[in-house]
Amino acid sequence: MIEDDVIADADWPLFGWSDDVRPMLARALAAGRPAALATLYKVEGSAPRGPGAQMLFDGRQASGYFSGDCIEGDVARHAAEVLADGAPRRLHYGMGSPWIDIRLRCGGALHVLLERIDLDSPAAQALLENARERRPCLWSTDGTDQQVLVGDDAPLLSLTQDPLRIERRYDPPRRLIVSGGDPGALALAQLAAEAQFETLLLRPGGPEGPSPFSKVTYLRGEPSALLPEIGVDRWTAYVGATHEDHHDLGGCLHALRHGAGYVAMIGAKSRAPARLAALAAAGATAEELARLHLSPGIAGLGKAPWEVAVGILAEIMQALNPTRERA
Structure with missing residues (x-):
């Protein structure tokens, strides 16, 4: 869990230690700050993290990591835009990406969905309540329509394409x-x-x-x-x-x-x-x-x-x- 006084610092990326965005999400919402949730939903080739890995940004802090320094700064830039206008983003890095100046050292490609979580989000409150009650659940989203579903035995991440919708399982904290x-x-x-x-x-x-x-x-x-x-x-x-x-x-x-x-x-x-x-x-x-x-x-x-x-x-x-x- 990232401590409250640890900010997103690229020189000392301690935010990458956290593998669960829920503690930071709870702190951000309690402090009156909306958040941008980034979910790695597709991986092609080799990558440090697999589908289902997540990052969270609230304008002051970050939590989680995808590549170990290849794309985190760019994801943070897009997260700031999502926080500002509320529109979700689908990001594509690596092979076939439109951003030729961002390269992945391990090759392959990463696909990320970025979405805004508002302060009054019923889905966010349900997600945190399930964590407190130690119930597994699914975060189901297309970037705009966010729902929390029962998901005891679901895979960590599943998705449908055209239109994109992902379901990411959350287990109770270890x-x-x-x-x-x-x-x-x-x-x-x-x-x-x-x-x-x-x-x-x-x-x-x-x-x-x-x-x-x-x-x-x-x-x-x-x-x-x-x-x-x-x-x-x-x-x-x-x-x-x-x-x-x-x-x-x-x-x-x-x-x-x-x-x-x-x-x-x-x-x-x-x-x-x-x-x-x-x-x-x-x-x-x-x-x-x-x-x-x-x-x-x-x-x-x-x-x-x-x-x-x-x-x-x-x-x-x-x-x-x-x-x-x-x-």
């Missing part, structure tokens, strides 16, 4: 819930937050004061009690990292039973049989237990907290990615 308070658990929470996950850190009996992580929601209490309140879905990962079974087993059981996209417990491999037996005794099915990651992460990265965190987060991204990138 979320990681970590229980624990040792350096490894803290490193995992901090790294996930920086990687654009909604991140919650649960510490049974933890400190009463605030956590040192501004982007991490800190909650004191038992995972088994907190997870039903937070809610778990297939876009959620849960990692039990207290190293205490009486804390982590209940959280894992709830996450498995409610369809979390990734569930893990940190600990020595020698503890796995006892943990599996305890979960089975508590009612976990064989199918649920098969989805549990014990001693999670990528082997060979090292044992230091950041090394362990990188390995686990990579495994989480891999597990959640097929849900996000069906296309």
